[in-house]
Amino acid sequence: MEALDKFRQEIKAWLEENCPPSMRTPMPEEETVWGGRNARFTNPDAKLWLDRMAARGWTAPTWPKEYGGGGLTRDENLVLQQELRRIKARPPLSSFGLWMLGPALLEFANEEQKKEHLPKIVRGEIRWCQGYSEPGAGSDLAGLQTKCEDKGDHYLVNGQKIWTSYADKADWIFCLVRTDPTTKHDGISFLLFDMMSPGVEARPITMISGASPFCETFFTDVKVPKKNLVGELNKGWTIAKRLLQHEREMISGMGLGGVGAGGGIGSLEQVAKDYFGETGGRIAGPSLRDHITRQKMDSKAFALTMQRSAEEAKAGQGPGAASSIFKYYGTELNKRRYELLLELMGTRALGWEGDGFDDGEINVTRSWLRSKGNSIEGGTSEVQLNVVSKRVLGLPD
Amino acid sequence: MALVLTEEQQLLRDTATQFFQERLPIANLRKLRDTKDASGFDRGAWKEMSDLGFAGIMISEKYGGTDFGPVGLGLVLEQAGRTLAASPLISTVLLCGSAVQLAGNATQRQDILSAIAAGDRIMALAIEEGPHHNPARIATKATPDGNSYRISGSKTFVLDGHVADQLIVVARTAGEESDRSGITLFLVDPKSEGVKITRTLMVDSRNAANIEFSNVAVPSSAVLGSVDGGNDVLEQVLDIARIGLSAEMLGLVQQTFDTTLAYLKERKQFGKVIGSFQALQHRMAALFAEIELCRSVVLDALSAIEDRRNDVPQIASIAKARLSEISTLMTNEGLQMHGGMGMTDQFDVGLYMKRARVAAASFGDANFHRERYATLEGY
Numbered sequence A: 001m002e003a004l005d006k007f008r009q010e011i012k013a014w015l016e017e018n019c020p021p022s023m024r025t026p027m028p029e030e031e032t033v034w035g036g037r038n039a040r041f042t043n044p045d046a047k048l049w050l051d052r053m054a055a056r057g058w059t060a061p062t063w064p065k066e067y068g069g070g071g072l073t074r075d076e077n078l079v080l081q082q083e084l085r086r087i088k089a090r091p092p093l094s095s096f097g098l099w100m101l102g103p104a105l106l107e108f109a110n111e112e113q114k115k116e117h118l119p120k121i122v123r124g125e126i127r128w129c130q131g132y133s134e135p136g137a138g139s140d141l142a143g144l145q146t147k148c149e150d151k152g153d154h155y156l157v158n159g160q161k162i163w164t165s166y167a168d169k170a171d172w173i174f175c176l177v178r179t180d181p182t183t184k185h186d187g188i189s190f191l192l193f194d195m196m197s198p199g200v201e202a203r204p205i206t207m208i209s210g211a212s213p214f215c216e217t218f219f220t221d222v223k224v225p226k227k228n229l230v231g232e233l234n235k236g237w238t239i240a241k242r243l244l245q246h247e248r249e250m251i252s253g254m255g256l257g258g259v260g261a262g263g264g265i266g267s268l269e270q271v272a273k274d275y276f277g278e279t280g281g282r283i284a285g286p287s288l289r290d291h292i293t294r295q296k297m298d299s300k301a302f303a304l305t306m307q308r309s310a311e312e313a314k315a316g317q318g319p320g321a322a323s324s325i326f327k328y329y330g331t332e333l334n335k336r337r338y339e340l341l342l343e344l345m346g347t348r349a350l351g352w353e354g355d356g357f358d359d360g361e362i363n364v365t366r367s368w369l370r371s372k373g374n375s376i377e378g379g380t381s382e383v384q385l386n387v388v389s390k391r392v393l394g395l396p397d
Numbered sequence B: 001m002a003l004v005l006t007e008e009q010q011l012l013r014d015t016a017t018q019f020f021q022e023r024l025p026i027a028n029l030r031k032l033r034d035t036k037d038a039s040g041f042d043r044g045a046w047k048e049m050s051d052l053g054f055a056g057i058m059i060s061e062k063y064g065g066t067d068f069g070p071v072g073l074g075l076v077l078e079q080a081g082r083t084l085a086a087s088p089l090i091s092t093v094l095l096c097g098s099a100v101q102l103a104g105n106a107t108q109r110q111d112i113l114s115a116i117a118a119g120d121r122i123m124a125l126a127i128e129e130g131p132h133h134n135p136a137r138i139a140t141k142a143t144p145d146g147n148s149y150r151i152s153g154s155k156t157f158v159l160d161g162h163v164a165d166q167l168i169v170v171a172r173t174a175g176e177e178s179d180r181s182g183i184t185l186f187l188v189d190p191k192s193e194g195v196k197i198t199r200t201l202m203v204d205s206r207n208a209a210n211i212e213f214s215n216v217a218v219p220s221s222a223v224l225g226s227v228d229g230g231n232d233v234l235e236q237v238l239d240i241a242r243i244g245l246s247a248e249m250l251g252l253v254q255q256t257f258d259t260t261l262a263y264l265k266e267r268k269q270f271g272k273v274i275g276s277f278q279a280l281q282h283r284m285a286a287l288f289a290e291i292e293l294c295r296s297v298v299l300d301a302l303s304a305i306e307d308r309r310n311d312v313p314q315i316a317s318i319a320k321a322r323l324s325e326i327s328t329l330m331t332n333e334g335l336q337m338h339g340g341m342g343m344t345d346q347f348d349v350g351l352y353m354k355r356a357r358v359a360a361a362s363f364g365d366a367n368f369h370r371e372r373y374a375t376l377e378g379y
Helices: A002-018 A044-055 A074-086 A096-108 A111-122 A236-256 A268-275 A286-314 A321-349 A359-375 A381-392 B007-023 B026-034 B043-051 B069-082 B089-103 B106-117 B230-264 B278-306 B312-337 B339-343 B349-361 B366-376
Strands: A128-131 A147-150 A154-165 A172-178 A188-194 A200-205 A214-225 B123-126 B141-145 B148-158 B166-172 B183-188 B195-199 B209-219
Touching: A002 A044, A002 A074, A096 A111, A096 A128, A096 A172, A096 A236, A128 A154, A147 A172, A154 A172, A154 A188, A154 A200, A172 A236, A188 A214, A188 A236, A236 A321, A268 A286, A268 A321, A286 A321, A286 B278, A286 B312, A286 B366, A321 A359, A321 A381, A321 B278, A381 B278, B007 B043, B007 B069, B026 B349, B069 B089, B069 B230, B069 B278, B089 B106, B089 B123, B089 B166, B089 B230, B123 B148, B141 B166, B148 B166, B148 B183, B183 B209, B183 B230, B230 B278, B230 B312, B230 B349, B278 B312, B312 B339, B312 B349, B312 B366, B339 B349
Parallel strands: A128 A172, B123 B166
Antiparallel strands: A147 A154, A154 A214, A172 A188, A200 A214, B141 B148, B148 B209, B166 B183, B195 B209
16 A cells, blocks of 8 residues: 555656646547557647657556556556546547557467567557458458468458548558358458558548548458467457457447547536526426436446446456446447437537537537447447347347 | 445345345245235244344444444345345334434433344334325424424325334424425324324235324424424435335345346247347346446445445435336336236236335335436536
8 A cells, every 4th residue: 555655656746747738638539649650749748748658658557568568557557547537637649559459469469469569559659440340240240251361471361341440540450351261250360460551442431420430441462471460370259359348348438428428518417507598597498307317317327337347356256247238338328418418409419510500519419420339339239238148148049 | 435345244145135035035925915914024034133133233232233334234125125025124224213323312312222223113204295205395293282292294105104113203393384494303102192093005015004193292302303403314314215225126126137037048939938039138138237237326325325425315316216217117027028927916026016116106206316316416
């Protein structure tokens, strides 16, 4: 305990000195730092903040030091995160490398691969994208067909991926490929390659929100060095599933108003008072008030459940069955929240662009549309319910 | 926050589980119902519960209690909920024990708390006056009369009212019907002249009564807490009861879920177990999620009382609203998934549905608590 207190003091002092004041303000979405070869820093402090945090390995606090991480224990990391929250520090780096690929590499990659890729993820030098879904393999991900042939001194990749987030901006891809067409799950391999390789093409897809964060990605005779295979040939499905767990954890936080929560619009009850009106200090519409209360109560219950699950894990009682519902419940909760915001704001949340609406209002409209994808990406709600039915409840096929 | 149980608490839960499964299984409730038992609960079992320390679980050792605290009581209530055990835990321990603990003077505490802990006294709180929980609206009047008071009015839905050895009556000593102040709690002997108690047979086969007070004389020493200042105590007592009842409902919900899940794995139609149908699987998985949230809320609410947090009213309303809704949903779904058998008295799921409805209506249903939460949060 004493050691932790000392650690906290050190961190406090370090953050005080090293976190630039502008990095302690709410972050507009366009200032999110994704890193990569073509990283753009609209605010020069963001680069400074990233470099300083990365130098200490604190963009990946719990990864081992030998791979550029912070080498912190679980408790030390908790302290670090608390202190970062306390000063309202912006995340220095947002990255699929940090959230998804890194943990999988730590578990499954060989030494050479870890040394090659992990430090660059920590420093935000390489931006990764995820090559999972295909036009014919969505919920049935293991039905993927992107072909990977052994050509002696290299692999040759041909096929197509879809919903590849930021493929047009990414430097490298972690990609599921078919190395044995005669079986299903046992014919999948986990491959890493450079998006600059000849034969790779990414085309952005315009989504209902008007944004284009996803791409169709085409591979035509892409040559990949053999050392870029992670794990054994045809054993990629195990890695793929583990990585999906990390992805779901990332997405389920959304129900708490985390990532992409239409920030800056204020609490539901304040929005209701501002846009619908109040009588005697109360929201004028009893029905809206009731909807808000349902939403707030369920959000609280969900937050407590995530907290309980974390405490159970810490107490060594395992991840617990509760964690299996996070992706499903968190995303459905987030969708409901946006539906409610639209009802509270009326036509002010129905603008598309231009001067008739302020940025916060447009952001709500666009985020409402974006939120619909939450219960589709990373395993649909229906797939999540299947998983709970079968794995947790033991119901048969 | 303690959302994970300590070893001591796990031990208590195991003791409670074993006790209710062996001593008060659901067959016990059926027997009380079918024999029209005069007490409406098993007096022998209640004595055993006090020997195990359940009756004195919130009472300090000074008065013979075990002082296990609210989380401990919640664990016992959850296990009681699993077998629909009828006992005076709610009326006597949650409501009246808490009221005396919070508001009683030294004499009252010594007398009442030690009797409750020993299992020697059944008590009932007479508060409701209409078909909906409304503690802010009290019409029953207590008028000063020399060195005593005269109580007149009628109370309904008094849990364990017809078997109580002593009543706590909520009456108005000042102000208008809907005023928050001017409420006083009185300890009343049910055998007093002018008290007329009528047992009401409820759908859940548990105890309740209507009580008429006609000019009932009570000495001023029978005032519990301060004159006109009963509302603060009452709100705290009710929140403890709401949270405790939520813990009981958690047990009820979990048991209905477990029973239904087992039935889905056993009942065959179209040549396969019906639990293999996705239409049922998804509903069960969604219910599983809701129940996990129920558990977190109940645990947090119990530790809120234990830690004397200032958000007890809010979390009490969240817990009672959620458990009222989910217990209704779960028992309805459970019945539907049992098909025609669910409609029979022989199957237990109907008993759970009946209890769920009564528990939901006690101390405020989901509508009451959502409205209350919005008021507490200032919107």
